[in-house]
Amino acid sequence: MIEVKDLKKGFDGKPVINGVSAIFQTGKCNLIIGSSGSGKTVLMKCLVGLFEPDSGDISYGGKDFTSMNEEDRKILRQQIGMLFQGSALFDSMTVEQNIMFPLDMFTDDSFTNKLSRVNEVLDRVNLKEVNNKFPAEISGGMKKRVGIARAIVLNPRYLFCDEPNSGLDPQTSILIDKLIKEITTEYNITTVVNTHDMNSVMETGDHIIYMYDGLKEWEGSNKEIIFSKNKKLNDFIFASEFLQDAKDMRQLEMKGKIENNHNHG
């Protein structure tokens, strides 16, 4: 579990996050959504320690991350995996070397064991025969999957995904969402996803935080979001007529299910 208390962060005197508190639960896909400039990327970067917050606390499993010294942070960071927006794979390394890198750096395993672990995670993200390919030789969707494989190779307790669907076609996006969701449940890890993708919100959002202008505007699940009366949230999520119609249909469908349950009960 990751807990954030009254987090504030600004740049050049301009506040970007203005006192956000939240709890990211273990075994669930915790989504941070919001329009561009709402502070979600800054919030995620504060969570993983790439930005130092101006004030507030972040704790990982009860351990205060903000006041941790560099050595303790290093140890904690080995339990964190992150999938970046652009995948951030090392250009000069093959797929296999990219995934093996954290194992090389932090374990003393034999090459055979490390290779077997690499193949195991590649298999987990449904990638085959790409071991010797360079990042430039694979597609965007494959890069994301390699990024996920690298993030989970050390069996992390926390997984962060920064816009995992950006630049992907809808079908590949669904595959990536499904993969993140499955990995979260399978390894019982705390997953935090920063996304714009409405399909991800509806399909994987066990716990959603909507950011608006540096503040947490709304919090709930993908089921609750359908019935939310928050205007800012509705304007953001169901921005088009098509999405508004889809929302109405889903509302009717869910109400029907509830009524059915009552009748059967």
Place this chain on the structure above:
Amino acid sequence: MFSKPENLKMYWKELMHQCVEIGIRSLGIVIIISVFMGAVSALQTAYQLVSPLIPLSTIAQIVRDTVILEFSPTLVCIVLAGVVGSKIAGELGNMRVSEQIDALEIMGINTKTYLILPKILAAMITIPMLVIISAVLGILGGKLASVATGIVSTSQFDKGLFQYFKPFNVLFALVKSYCFAFIISSISSFYGYYVNGGALEIGRASTKSVVVSCVLILLMDYVLSSLLL
């Protein structure tokens, strides 16, 4: 800034990789520059020595000292500031912009120690070696040009080469090359590591690192010459 390495084997591997990148991959350009630098220096010295009172073997002496004292350490390092410096700044800049540095940070790796330290060490190991190779090739180039054009004979050149040779000059060239190697690697690493923006900024950082390195090399050249000679 730097901290204890997380895994010494990986740092050693990175150091060796950087030695290849900085040292071996710059060898070609160093060989070409050095041979021509020595050859041109011999021809121009011969052109200026018009007095019959000055023995022809002096050409070899002048070529030797110019190459060892100035051309090999300074000129080669200025070229390396362009070749190696822009490569380091570009590589680190690209890693920064494409979030590869952030990925390393999140893994719990001290990126300054892992990415910058091996580059500085590799430059300090290989650049003095390149300077020595350059000095040898420069003198050979000078000999080749002077003998081939009939300015001096092989024996006259060899005689001049060993006349009044001061081993301190080699030490001076090495001191200069160590200082220049540090300037090239640290300045380019600084500009590359702290790139902020996109492809345009990477290009700007590379150019800036080369310009600043060249100016600092020339400044350091003057300081060291006035202090040590």
